[in-house]
Amino acid sequence: MSAPRRLEVNEVWKSYGGDLYAVRDVSFVLEPGEFLTLLGPSGSGKTTTLMMIAGFETVSRGSIRIDGRDIADQSPEHRNFGIVFQGYALFPHMNVAENVAFPLRMKGMGKRERLIKAAEMLEKVGLEGFAQRRPHELSGGQQQRVALSRALVFDPDALLLDEPLGALDRKLREQLQIEIKELQKRIGISVLLVTHDQEEAMMMSDRIAVMADGGIVQMGTPADVYLHPATPFVAGFLGETNFLPGLCQGASEGYVSVKFRNGEIGRARPPRFGGVPATGDKALVSIRPERVRILKPGETMDSVIEGRVVSGTFLGRHARYIVEAEGQQVVVSTTEWSEATAVPPGTAVRLGWSSDDAQSLADVKV
Amino acid sequence: MTASSSGALPQPRRFLRLLNFRDSLWLLAPIATLYGIFALIPFALIVRFAFADGGTHFATVLESRILVRVATNTVVISLMTTVVALVLGYILAAGLWRAGPKMQRVMLAFVMLPFWTAVLIKNFAWAALLQDNGLANTILQGLGLTNGPVTLLHNRLAVIIGMVHYVLPYAVFPIYSAMQAIDRKVERAARSLGAGTPSVIWFVILPLTLPGVYSAALLVFVVSVGFFITPVILGSPADMMIANLVNYYVRELVDFNAGAALALMILGAVVPLIVLQQSMGRGGRHGAH
Numbered sequence: 001m002s003a004p005r006r007l008e009v010n011e012v013w014k015s016y017g018g019d020l021y022a023v024r025d026v027s028f029v030l031e032p033g034e035f036l037t038l039l040g041p042s043g044s045g046k047t048t049t050l051m052m053i054a055g056f057e058t059v060s061r062g063s064i065r066i067d068g069r070d071i072a073d074q075s076p077e078h079r080n081f082g083i084v085f086q087g088y089a090l091f092p093h094m095n096v097a098e099n100v101a102f103p104l105r106m107k108g109m110g111k112r113e114r115l116i117k118a119a120e121m122l123e124k125v126g127l128e129g130f131a132q133r134r135p136h137e138l139s140g141g142q143q144q145r146v147a148l149s150r151a152l153v154f155d156p157d158a159l160l161l162d163e164p165l166g167a168l169d170r171k172l173r174e175q176l177q178i179e180i181k182e183l184q185k186r187i188g189i190s191v192l193l194v195t196h197d198q199e200e201a202m203m204m205s206d207r208i209a210v211m212a213d214g215g216i217v218q219m220g221t222p223a224d225v226y227l228h229p230a231t232p233f234v235a236g237f238l239g240e241t242n243f244l245p246g247l248c249q250g251a252s253e254g255y256v257s258v259k260f261r262n263g264e265i266g267r268a269r270p271p272r273f274g275g276v277p278a279t280g281d282k283a284l285v286s287i288r289p290e291r292v293r294i295l296k297p298g299e300t301m302d303s304v305i306e307g308r309v310v311s312g313t314f315l316g317r318h319a320r321y322i323v324e325a326e327g328q329q330v331v332v333s334t335t336e337w338s339e340a341t342a343v344p345p346g347t348a349v350r351l352g353w354s355s356d357d358a359q360s361l362a363d364v365k366v
Numbered sequence: 367m368t369a370s371s372s373g374a375l376p377q378p379r380r381f382l383r384l385l386n387f388r389d390s391l392w393l394l395a396p397i398a399t400l401y402g403i404f405a406l407i408p409f410a411l412i413v414r415f416a417f418a419d420g421g422t423h424f425a426t427v428l429e430s431r432i433l434v435r436v437a438t439n440t441v442v443i444s445l446m447t448t449v450v451a452l453v454l455g456y457i458l459a460a461g462l463w464r465a466g467p468k469m470q471r472v473m474l475a476f477v478m479l480p481f482w483t484a485v486l487i488k489n490f491a492w493a494a495l496l497q498d499n500g501l502a503n504t505i506l507q508g509l510g511l512t513n514g515p516v517t518l519l520h521n522r523l524a525v526i527i528g529m530v531h532y533v534l535p536y537a538v539f540p541i542y543s544a545m546q547a548i549d550r551k552v553e554r555a556a557r558s559l560g561a562g563t564p565s566v567i568w569f570v571i572l573p574l575t576l577p578g579v580y581s582a583a584l585l586v587f588v589v590s591v592g593f594f595i596t597p598v599i600l601g602s603p604a605d606m607m608i609a610n611l612v613n614y615y616v617r618e619l620v621d622f623n624a625g626a627a628l629a630l631m632i633l634g635a636v637v638p639l640i641v642l643q644q645s646m647g648r649g650g651r652h653g654a655h
Contacts, residue, residue: 056554076557083558089551093573102569106560150559 004032004190005067005157007053012062014048014214022048024214026062030158030190035181037193039201040211041237046194049211050162053192055079066157077106082151082189084164088143090135096122096146097131103154121153122146125183141172148180158190165200177203198238202226210234218272227288228359230272235286235361242292242330244285248277255355258283260326266303268358277360284361289333291357294321294349301352309347325351415626423627432611440608443522443597444590447529451586452579454530455537462538463545481535489599492528493519496600524600525593532596533589537582544578545571577646584643588636608632 007030014023023045030036038046051057053064055076063070071079091099097118104114122128125145135143144164151159164180165173181204184191195201201208202222209219210233218230229235232243244266249257255267256276268285270276277283294309295301307325319337323330330351343349416423427433462473480488495501498515506512518524548571556570594609606614608628615625 054554054558056557075562076554077560077562079558081558083555085551085555087549087551089549089555091552091556091570102556102561103559105569106565150555154560 004188006030006032006065007158007190007192008063008065008068009049009053010063010065012049012052012064013060014045014052014057015060021060021214023052026211026214026216028209028216028219030192032190033188035184035191035193035204035206037195037201037205037208038211038216039195039198039208039237041196044211045214046196046211047162048214050160050192050194054081054083054160080154080157081160082154082156082158083160084144084147084151084162086163086166088135088147088164090143090146090150092135094134095131096127096133096135096138099135099146100149100153102150107154117153118149121149124186125149125179140168141176144168144176145179148183152183152187152189156189158192159184161191161193161195163195164193165195165197173200174203180204202238210237212237227291227357228269228272229286229361231362231364232284232286235359239288240331240333241286241288244287244326244328244330246283246285246326248279248281248283250279251276256283256360258285258360260305261328262305262326264305264326266305266353266358267355268303268360269356271360271362274362274364277363282363284363285358286361287353287358289320289331290318292330292332292351292353294323294332294334294343295352299352302355303358304350304352306348306350309343309345309349311345312342314342323349323351412626412629415623416630418623423621423623424631426621426624427615427628427631430611432606436606436608436611439604439606440591443525443529443593443605443607444587446526447533447590448583448586450526450530451533451537452541452583455534455582455586456541456575456579458534459538459542459545462542477535477538480531485532485595486599488531489528489596492524492531493599496524496527519600520602522601522605525597525605528596528600529590529593532593533586536585536589540582540585541575541578544575544581548574581643581646584639584646588639588643591632591636 009026009028009030012023012026013021015021026045026049028036038049040046048057052059052072055071055074055078059072062072064072066080091102094102097115100118100121101114104117105111109117119128119131122131125148127142127145127149130138130142130146135146138146147164161180165176168176177200180191193201193204205222207219208222208225209216210225211217212233218225218234220228225234226238229238229241235241235243244258244260246258246260246266249259249265251257251270254270256270257265257267259265266285268287293301295304305325307323307330310322310324310329312319312321314337318333318335319342321332321334321343323332332351458473458477462470462477465473493500496518497503498517498519500518502518503512503515506516507514552574553566553570556566561569591607592609593607594613597605597607597610609632612625612628612632615621615628
């Protein structure tokens with residue numbers, strides 16, 4: 001296995017003519033051995049970005065570099081990426097071994113040698129014994145593994161995955177997420193994944209780049225992006241959150257104080273970008289449901305607001321309360337639930353959170 | 367059908383259901399009548415003519431000294447037509463496949479044109495083009511490629527040109543539909559795995575379109591075997607094909623029985639090919655969804 005290389009996407013733009021940009025000013029570095037995910041809804045430019053890297057879309061502006069060498073003008077067959085397409089795109093007229101050996105054949109490797117290498121690769125993904133099968137004789141998960149083998153067998157510079165698990169059912173998807181992640185670590189290859197599934201992104205990635213409207217909104221580790229979202233879009237796209245609007249009451253000790261609708265004051269981390277809001281500015285705070293607590297009598301936290309329980313639902317892994325507070329509904333998720341301690345609807349409660357768990361958001365559209 | 371249903375009706379409800387189920391079949395009545403009058407009845411007559419007096423008429427045909435010559439002509443001309451039509455058809459289908467929507471419509475119109483033009487008109491048009499003082503010879507001489515006129519008409523070349531023109535749509539469409547069934551992502555996958563354009567064509571496109579090519583080959587061959595007027599107009603007497611021999615029996619020798627026997631023999635030779643062609647359409651797609 002040759003060492004993975006550094007993929008650098010530098011201020012890349014894509015337009016299909018006119019002022020409409022499918023991708024605008026996207027920059028990131030895929031470090032050797034890293035697993036980076038482009039996460040976003042459809043139309044966010046994530047697939048177009050991947051296809052520009054693969055060479056199937058031209059780059060309108062900017063550069064794409066492998067170890068510093070610009071490859072933006074190279075045709076797809078001269079780049080060295082292993083790609084797993086949506087729906088796998090296996091060759092239906094070739095058996096599994098021929099599919100996996102195909103890239104080696106294109107490199108001019110002899111038949112014996114390439115079939116041995118293909119067999120070794122198939123063994124790594126647990127498909128020994130399937131070499132003579134045709135793709136249509138395999139299950140979705142097996143086809144997916146063949147596609148992975150075919151994309152990895154020729155020591156590519158990086159593995160590009162375009163919604164590779166979209167067609168599979170949830171259970172199989174989760175299983176394959178773990179398998180791909182393990183395979184990636186074992187082989188030590190860099191992976192760029194494109195997906196709209198935030199759980200998939202969280203589960204597999206070292207870093208996530210959240211995309212919207214053709215640009216990267218925020219990039220960071222899954223925990224960072226989830227717990228400290230920069231914008232309302234990121235906060236809402238990754239899991240569930242409570243948005244509490246208010247007015248800034250000033251900043252101190254690295255936190256901002258926000259006065260909510262009912263006049264209560266809570267503290268939160270300052271926005272990730274756009275600077276600390278001035279006193280009197282509008283502010284929007286995001287708090288994840290599992291980071292808000294219903295306080296016991298006498299208990300206190302950094303920020304406390306009052307409310308009234310509307311409903312409580314036990315969901316197995318956790319329980320979910322809806323609490324009327326600050327003139328809106330606040331969702332509280334807790335794993336501390338028993339029939340004895342359940343808070344009945346109509347009960348007046350105090351909600352609290354730690355200032356580090358609340359994140360004020362930048363005042364932008366995405 | 368009407369006669370039997372107006373008879374005894376032991377279970378009216380069941381009958382109504384039957385009527386319901388068969389609703390759509392009634393719509394086929396006119397075409398079934400037409401088909402019966404113009405195809406099945408004539409076919410029955412042919413069978414009767416052929417088998418009148420036992421097998422003697424088959425013997426007459428088989429003893430004919432020109433049968434082998436004509437049959438060989440038919441197979442050779444049909445095979446050549448098939449090969450030329452497949453090569454041209456594949457190129458046309460590929461162009462059609464890769465063309466933009468506008469260009470596609472224009473190309474489709476040109477491919478379909480021979481379909482909508484009567485075969486006689488096409489043949490006479492080719493005769494006009496290929497004759498000694500026709501367009502083809504004028505151009506050849508104008509370019510200084512030849513001194514005098516080249517004989518392009520009333521030979522095998524002219525027959526094949528005329529036939530290819532006619533059968534081209536039969537070659538294009540099975541190949542084109544095989545191409546359309548190819549997932550574009552498969553092609554991209556091949557590229558990403560290091561295949562340049564020639565490799566993509568050789569290792570991916572061609573194998574995936576082969577079932578369409580086979581289907582087109584059989585279709586074109588079967589259609590070619592039945593050619594009748596084209597060898598007469600564009601060919602020489604030496605290019606006589608099997609359908610012309612039927613005509614010869616019926617019109618020159620006024621031997622309807624021998625003509626019918628020969629017609630049945632041709633049918634017997636062609637039907638297996640038609641069956642093969644029809645079964646390929648279903649089985650030939652590599653089992654892809």
